[in-house]
Amino acid sequence: MKRSELLTRIVITIFSLGVVALPLALWAQTPLIHARIAEGGGWNPDVIQAKVGEPLYLKFTSDDVMHGFAVGQMDMQPVDIEPGKVSETTLTFNKPGIYTFFCTRWCGLNHWRMRGTLEVTGSETNPPEPASPPLYVTLDLNLDAPHLAEVVPTEKASARRGAELLRQLNNLPTYQSPDYYRLRSSVQVFQDLSGSGLTDSQRWDVVAGIWQSNTTPEGFAEGKELYAQNCAACHGEFGGGDGVFADDLAAAGTASMQTMNGDMAMSMQTPANFSDPQRMLGASPALLQGKILRGGMGTGMPMWGSIFTHEQIWNLIAYMYSFQFDYPR
Ligand code: HEC
Numbered sequence: 001m002k003r004s005e006l007l008t009r010i011v012i013t014i015f016s017l018g019v020v021a022l023p024l025a026l027w028a029q030t031p032l033i034h035a036r037i038a039e040g041g042g043w044n045p046d047v048i049q050a051k052v053g054e055p056l057y058l059k060f061t062s063d064d065v066m067h068g069f070a071v072g073q074m075d076m077q078p079v080d081i082e083p084g085k086v087s088e089t090t091l092t093f094n095k096p097g098i099y100t101f102f103c104t105r106w107c108g109l110n111h112w113r114m115r116g117t118l119e120v121t122g123s124e125t126n127p128p129e130p131a132s133p134p135l136y137v138t139l140d141l142n143l144d145a146p147h148l149a150e151v152v153p154t155e156k157a158s159a160r161r162g163a164e165l166l167r168q169l170n171n172l173p174t175y176q177s178p179d180y181y182r183l184r185s186s187v188q189v190f191q192d193l194s195g196s197g198l199t200d201s202q203r204w205d206v207v208a209g210i211w212q213s214n215t216t217p218e219g220f221a222e223g224k225e226l227y228a229q230n231c232a233a234c235h236g237e238f239g240g241g242d243g244v245f246a247d248d249l250a251a252a253g254t255a256s257m258q259t260m261n262g263d264m265a266m267s268m269q270t271p272a273n274f275s276d277p278q279r280m281l282g283a284s285p286a287l288l289q290g291k292i293l294r295g296g297m298g299t300g301m302p303m304w305g306s307i308f309t310h311e312q313i314w315n316l317i318a319y320m321y322s323f324q325f326d327y328p329r
Contacts, residue, residue: 030057035067035081035103038110045116048101052122056091068104071118072307078104093120100306106233109248112302135182136290143290149187149282153204156326162209165202175206181214182289186281186324208325215318219311220327223319226312234300239274239323246271249300268300274323281324285317292316 034044040063050056060069062083070078071091079089093099103114136143166176174180175189184192186207193203215223228237234249236242253268274280292313295303304313 030059032086033058033060033069035060035062035069035114036064037108038113039108040064042114043101043116047117047119050091050093050118050120052093052096052120052124054092054122056093057088058091059086059088061086065107066105067107067114069101070104072100072102073309074099080105093118095124096120096122098306102307104229109245109252111233112230134290134293135286136293139183139286141284141287141290143287143294147185147282147287148278149185151187151190152277152281153201155201156324157201157204157208158326159205159208159212160326160328161202162205162207163212164209165198165206166209166213169196169206175210176213178214181210182285185284185287186211186321188284190281208327211318211321211325212327215315219315220318220322222312223315223317224322226308226316227319230304230307231316234271235274236271239320241271241273241275243271252300267298269296271300274320277324280321285314288317288320289313 031045033048036042036044048056048058058069058079060067060079060081062081062085064083066083067081068078069081069087069089070076074091076089076091079087081087097120099118099120101116101118103111105111107114132138135141175192181189189207189210190203193206196203196206198206227235232243234243234245236246249268250270253270255268272279291301292308293303293305295301295305297303308316
């Protein structure tokens with residue numbers, strides 16, 4: 001072998017070693033993130049730093065039960081985290097900001113408290129669009145006040161019949177816009193229709209038709225899926241407020257009342273019953289959005305503002321009204 005050939009080989013060997021060894025070294029350096037149920041400490045660490053545009057390697061393990069990892073408002077496949085095993089993912093952020101990461105597997109009553117923060121720094125290529133305040137803020141809605149409808153239909157209103165009536169009336173286009181629908185409760189729209197010459201049950205059908213026309217089959221399907229994954233454990237599969245954790249929440253509520261002598265304004269409550277027409281038909285989409293964005297602040301209702309996109313929240317809301325209206329399937 002010639003000297004130059006030998007040199008080339010050495011260079012190649014060193015180079016290829018570097019190619020393999022560098023990521024390996026990086027990998028070994030990446031700290032292992034431990035997942036534990038909220039009572040056991042939740043995520044450790046619960047604050048992670050990242051830079052815009054730079055891949056972030058993450059490694060996880062669970063110290064107790066099965067958990068999951070996902071970042072709020074990010075289109076990503078959740079990562080399952082099994083006890084005693086190591087799972088991994090790589091994320092790249094294209095916007096700076098404070099993100100929330102959360103557990104995606106129901107690991108207990110306080111599952112939703114398993115949240116952590118991802119601080120992403122750096123500059124973004126496109127300047128951010130200024131965020132407008134949510135509707136409940138601009139409308140100055142009191143999210144915690146009772147909002148019961150004074151009248152409710154005698155039977156479930158039919159969106160199919162309502163859609164037919166809307167076609168016949170042909171003069172209600174303003175009702176079928178997000179701006180109209182989001183700001184009004186169903187009962188308000190029912191009352192707005194009092195001059196329409198329709199019977200009460202027809203008016204309720206039109207309301208159902210308007211509500212359905214503000215969602216798409218895809219949006220509705222997404223709302224249904226998000227509801228099953230994130231809400232049903234408390235609010236119940238059919239919205240009855242009777243999910244698997246409902247009793248635990250009620251018990252926690254009684255306990256907190258006792259320790260606080262009942263003077264704590266916001267104590268744990270039983271989950272809201274979405275199959276109650278007075279509650280749901282008395283609530284505007286904007287009000288429900290507010291509660292979902294902000295949470296109950298101590299009632300046991302988690303805040304989802306940093307987890308879901310606005311579109312996902314509107315889809316959830318559209319699905320929640322299906323506990324009241326008969327939608328064609
Ligand atoms: C850990 C239990 C729990 C989970 C999970 C949960 N909720 Fe709730 N939710 C509650 C409780 C308790 C209340 C009643 C107290 C309150 O309104 O703050 C409530 C109230 C609400 C209300 C207010 C209803 C009204 O009439 O004012 C809305 C809207 C709501 N939840 C939506 C959701 C959605 C959507 C999800 C899933 C993304 C969800 N909740 C997940 C416990 C939960």
